[in-house]
Amino acid sequence: MKHDERLTSLYTHQWIQYPRAEQALAKLEEFLALPQMHRMPNMLLVGDTNNGKTALIRRFSQKHLPALDQQQAASSVPLIVIQAPPAPDERRFYQAILSHVFAPFRPSHSAAHLQHQVLRLLSAVQTKMLIIDEIHHILAGPLIKQRHFLNVIKYLGNELQIPIIAIGTKDAFHAIQTDEQLANRFEPVVLPRWTMNADYLRLLASFEQVFALEHASSLVKPALARKILHISGGTIGEISSLLRRAAREAIERGTEQITPELLDSCGYMSPLQRRQAASAV
Ligand SMILES: Nc1ncnc2c1ncn2[C@@H]1O[C@H](COP(=O)(O)OP(=O)(O)OP(=O)(O)O)[C@@H](O)[C@H]1O
Ligand SMILES: [Mg+2]
Known part of the structure; x- marks a missing residue:
């Protein structure tokens, strides 16, 4: 592709x-x-x-x-x-x-x-x-x-x-x-909101498969999985937005991998950050 x-x-x-x-x-x-x-x-x-x-x-x-x-x-x-x-x-x-x-x-x-x-x-x-x-x-x-x-x-x-x-x-x-x-x-x-359990890890594995980046990101590794849950707030919509955004950056930068650093720097705004931005207006 x-x-x-x-x-x-x-x-x-x-x-x-x-x-x-x-x-x-x-x-x-x-x-x-x-x-x-x-x-x-x-x-x-x-x-x-x-x-x-x-x-x-x-x-x-x-x-x-x-x-x-x-x-x-x-x-x-x-x-x-x-x-x-x-x-x-x-x-x-x-x-x-x-x-x-x-x-x-x-x-x-x-x-x-x-x-x-x-x-x-x-x-x-x-x-x-x-x-x-x-x-x-x-x-x-x-x-x-x-x-x-x-x-x-x-x-x-x-x-x-x-x-x-x-x-x-x-x-x-x-x-x-x-x-x-x-x-x-x-x-x-x-x-319910997603929590750290087997279903959640399976969901992350499915997302990783859908994105088909060249290098494995191993999203299911506990530290990474926890970070994704924390940043996104644990709804499937936010998890999906965060991961898509990160995958997009991984493709554009040619790194082809989602890493903890990329989650922080991919430009995704969490629901909390959006609320803070709105209240600052
Ligand atoms: N099974 C799924 N597979 C992949 N993505 C999903 C799945 N379910 C939901 N999503 C993603 O999550 C986003 C939010 O889902 P959805 O619109 O169904 O939420 P909702 O619970 O109806 O929210 P609201 O109460 O605000 O209407 C969707 O845009 C979609 O991208
Ligand atoms: Mg709805």
Whole structure:
């Protein structure tokens, strides 16, 4: 591969498998295969920001794309994946779902009307799972609004009889805990921060393999592994940014190896440094 191609390839997303993600994916498959029942289980995928939640859902949804009929229109849409609107606004929530299946709607219609349209449409296209990313957006704000949205979610789940997968931060987890009925219907699946253990070392080894530098960096060596964890703060997104940045420098400088010194001098800014820079403005 040529120099430029190698640099570009560093930035093309490549899914790296790790046990926590595989377990979550297996659980999602299990939920998707469930027959419709009166009381479907739901899942709350919780984790820190930048720790791979959306990447995991994207990976899952790529395996369950809509089926197209002869006119290339979607005849069935097994998964609906939406991002919750930035504020607890019920109409915008339904509109996000309708937009996902390219259904025409009138934004001026009432929440009740849009809700009805969502229920009709999702059963027409045989949706088997509703995935709501950034759920903390709609479970924010005053308690009364939170409660309202918790009821919206409960109602959708009951009516559609499909599993609902909510993805969010710890705030979402706490909001759901406030509603006893929902709390026992939502199974929490956690993507914790990375710590010094065998899974983490395997992750580093996978990154090293993906970068394919000419010399071995041995990222799994305890001192180096610890340093990477310390600088990055331990989320997969930051680990990935730090290592990509370092690999890029290693290619550009021709050293072809990630060393402790390179981690310090590659130009990566840690979350802590970014916060400090911002507060200095
Ligand atoms: N399995 C993986 N393999 C390789 N890189 C990954 C993997 N999972 C996540 N990443 C990297 O981590 C970054 C952050 O992941 P993602 O966007 O999924 O985080 P998130 O948990 O959804 O964060 P937020 O709560 O801020 O939305 C991604 O841009 C991706 O580069
Ligand atoms: Mg995300």
